[in-house]
Amino acid sequence: MGAASFVLAINVFVAGLFAITFMVLAWRGRSRVPLWFGLTYLVASLYVVSEFILPFQGDPRLTYSIGFSLFHLSLAAAVAGIAERYRKAIPWELLAALVVLGIASGAISYDFERGSFARMMLYQAPFAAMHIAIAIMILTSRRIDRLDMVLAGLMVMGALQYLSKPFVATFTGGAGTSPQDYIATTYALYSQTMGTIVALTTGLMLLLILVRDMLVEITLRSETDALSGLYNRRGFDAHASALLDAAQRTGVPTAMVVADLDHFKSINDTHGHEAGDRVIEWFGAVLRGTASDRWVVGRMGGEEFAIFLSGANLTTARLFAESVRSAMAGLMPETLPDTLRVTASFGVSEGDGETSLADLRRRADAALYRAKSQGRDRVATAVAAPAVVPEANAEPTPTIKLRQA
Known part of the structure; x- marks a missing residue:
C-alpha cells in the first residue's frame, strides 16, 4: 500500500468515526444539527x-x-447543518444550484486534458465555493464567539x-496520466493529507461547538423558570450580578424593579391553579416583551418578579414599570375569565456605583411594600437620602427615603 493509499484509509476511518459520533449526538439530543453533520461525514466516507x-476500474468515468x-452532497449537508446551527433558513435553492x-463542472472537466490547470481549477472551485458559503453563513450570524470565528x-x-x-499539481508533476494512476502520485499524497487535516480539524471544532451548545442548554434549563420562561432566582442572581459588576467597573447606571401580582392567592382560590399558572405565563410574556434585551x-418565586436594568437610571426604571402596568391593563389573556382583572405593584431602586445586588433588591422590596400599602396597582420608588456629614465620634447611619411614583 502506497503512502497516499494509507492516508485514504485514514480518511475513511476519520470520516466514519465522526459520522458515528454525530449520529449518536443526534440520537441523544433534540436538535437536527448533529444529524446533518453525521450525514456530511457519512457521505464523505463513501466518497473516499x-x-x-478508481485504480481498479477499466473505465473509471x-x-x-x-x-x-x-462529495458535493456531503458539503451540501454541511451547509444545511451550519444553517440550522446558526438559526438561518437552509438555502435549498442555492444548495441545489451549487x-x-x-x-x-466535474463532468465537463473529465474530458479536459488531465494535467491541465483549467481542468484542475474547474474541478476544485465548486468545493471552495461551498466552504466560502459556510464561512459567510457563520460570520453573518448575530451572535458568534471565538469558536465560531475559528x-x-x-x-x-x-x-x-x-x-x-x-498549483500543487503543476509543481509536483500532475495528478497522473489517468484516474487509475492518481493514487500513486505525489499530488495524491498532498491532496489526501490535506483532506485528512481539514476533515479532522473541522470535525473536532464542530464537536466542540455542539458540546458547548449542550452545556449552555443544560445551564439555561437549570437557570430558567419553566412556567414563566424567565430566569429563576438562581439564574437571575448569576446574570444580574455579572451585569452589576461590569456596570460598576465602567460607571454605567443601574436600577432594580421588583413586581408582585396583586391578590394572586385569591385568583388561585377563585379561578383555580390552572388560571393562576396562565397569569404567571402571561405576566412573564409581558415583562419579556417590554424589557430591553440588555436587562x-x-x-x-410565587408571584414575585425582578428586573435588573443595566444602563438605566431611576427615571428610566420607573417609566419601564409604568409601561408594564399600562400594558397589563390592555393585554389581558384570552384564556382567563372576562371578569378577572390582573394588576401588579412595583418597587424601584437605583444603584449608586457601590450598591450590592442584595441591597438594590432590599430597597426595591421596601418600595414595593409601600406600593402595596398604598392600595396596590401602582409604582413606588426608593431614593437614598443625601449624605449627611456625621458629628465627631458618631457612627454614620444610612437612611432610605421612600416616595411613591
Missing part, C-alpha cells in the same frame, strides 16, 4: 471509498462521477486548500 476503487457527486453546477477560519482555509491544488428578567 470511491477513490480507492462512472466511479469518478459518483465520487465527486458524493451541487448541480459542481457536478456539471470554524469560519477553518472554512476559509479549506477553500484556499482546494484552490491551491491546481435581566426573572421570577423570584
Whole structure:
C-alpha cells in the first residue's frame, strides 16, 4: 500500500468515526444539527471509498462521477447543518444550484486534458465555493464567539486548500496520466493529507461547538423558570450580578424593579391553579416583551418578579414599570375569565456605583411594600437620602427615603 493509499484509509476511518459520533449526538439530543453533520461525514466516507476503487476500474468515468457527486452532497449537508446551527433558513435553492453546477463542472472537466490547470481549477472551485458559503453563513450570524470565528477560519482555509491544488499539481508533476494512476502520485499524497487535516480539524471544532451548545442548554434549563420562561432566582442572581459588576467597573447606571401580582392567592382560590399558572405565563410574556434585551428578567418565586436594568437610571426604571402596568391593563389573556382583572405593584431602586445586588433588591422590596400599602396597582420608588456629614465620634447611619411614583 502506497503512502497516499494509507492516508485514504485514514480518511475513511476519520470520516466514519465522526459520522458515528454525530449520529449518536443526534440520537441523544433534540436538535437536527448533529444529524446533518453525521450525514456530511457519512457521505464523505463513501466518497473516499470511491477513490480507492478508481485504480481498479477499466473505465473509471462512472466511479469518478459518483465520487465527486458524493462529495458535493456531503458539503451540501454541511451547509444545511451550519444553517440550522446558526438559526438561518437552509438555502435549498442555492444548495441545489451549487451541487448541480459542481457536478456539471466535474463532468465537463473529465474530458479536459488531465494535467491541465483549467481542468484542475474547474474541478476544485465548486468545493471552495461551498466552504466560502459556510464561512459567510457563520460570520453573518448575530451572535458568534471565538469558536465560531475559528470554524469560519477553518472554512476559509479549506477553500484556499482546494484552490491551491491546481498549483500543487503543476509543481509536483500532475495528478497522473489517468484516474487509475492518481493514487500513486505525489499530488495524491498532498491532496489526501490535506483532506485528512481539514476533515479532522473541522470535525473536532464542530464537536466542540455542539458540546458547548449542550452545556449552555443544560445551564439555561437549570437557570430558567419553566412556567414563566424567565430566569429563576438562581439564574437571575448569576446574570444580574455579572451585569452589576461590569456596570460598576465602567460607571454605567443601574436600577432594580421588583413586581408582585396583586391578590394572586385569591385568583388561585377563585379561578383555580390552572388560571393562576396562565397569569404567571402571561405576566412573564409581558415583562419579556417590554424589557430591553440588555436587562435581566426573572421570577423570584410565587408571584414575585425582578428586573435588573443595566444602563438605566431611576427615571428610566420607573417609566419601564409604568409601561408594564399600562400594558397589563390592555393585554389581558384570552384564556382567563372576562371578569378577572390582573394588576401588579412595583418597587424601584437605583444603584449608586457601590450598591450590592442584595441591597438594590432590599430597597426595591421596601418600595414595593409601600406600593402595596398604598392600595396596590401602582409604582413606588426608593431614593437614598443625601449624605449627611456625621458629628465627631458618631457612627454614620444610612437612611432610605421612600416616595411613591
